[in-house]
Amino acid sequence: MGVRRHGFVIEEKLQGQLRACGHFLHYNMGQKVGQARILSVLLERGTITQRELQDILEVRSGSLSEILNKVEDDGFIERSQSENDRRQMEVKLTEAGTEAASRLEEERVDMTSGLFSCLSSEEKKTLAELLDKLLDGWEGPERERGCRGRGHGRRMHGREAGQPL
Template sequence: MLSYNENDITGKLIHNLWAIHHVMCSISGGRAGQKRILTILLRNGTVTQAELTEHLGIHPGSASEVLSKLENSGLIHREENRADRRTIDICLTEKGKAEAEIALAQREQAKKEMFSVLSEKEQAELLALLEKLMADWNTRYARQAERGRK
């Protein structure tokens, strides 16, 4: 494993934030993972493919690929929207609902465990620091974030 400079605190922060990102993606199944899509559908019911793509922050082609896998596995059903034939509605099948409930339970358990090493006071302090950081970053890097979504 590569080491980082013990005196470079910002480098260590970035290194740890990247490591946290990778753990969280692994736990949640990634930004557009099948389990994440199933849980979104479980929570929201029928959604359009465009709504799902926007919510996930991914390109339509990437969403289509994952959705095809889910459909081929019998977990979702896609059909034309009755009001607008250009729109595709996505909903869970019964098999998909069962899988989504399992995935959601696993995610909820992981959420409980993830911060259990911290006291409630430490969790509140960490949250306050992260919110302060994100407020600054949302202003400072807004243009770069917009370009990354396109």
């Protein structure tokens, strides 16, 4: 067991706070988050290949297939063989899927704006900058260990696309 430095250090407090934030977001941002992300991407991008969807979501093919089966069973997506490349499967929203995706997007926007309502615009900007710095610091050790990582959700939140926060 490691030696504890001078009692409860700030790093331990930060780790606990981040864990609590993660727990809150996981349990309060709606159920079936994986399915909601798929619907959101398809609403934004239209018809795409299953491989493109896998790359965007940064998930394993087996995990994606399992979720896609459920979403397809719910009648929200259709899969078909690509006419351009018969080895690829294309995924697109059904009419019911488009309606569900639009509804989920409205709910997500409402929820997200409420999450940060206790912060001023300047505090939100500072928090975003600090979280970017923290995530950048975490990515270095991931690369060194050979971990593929998941990009910390950056693709889904505009960072890689260069969109403003």
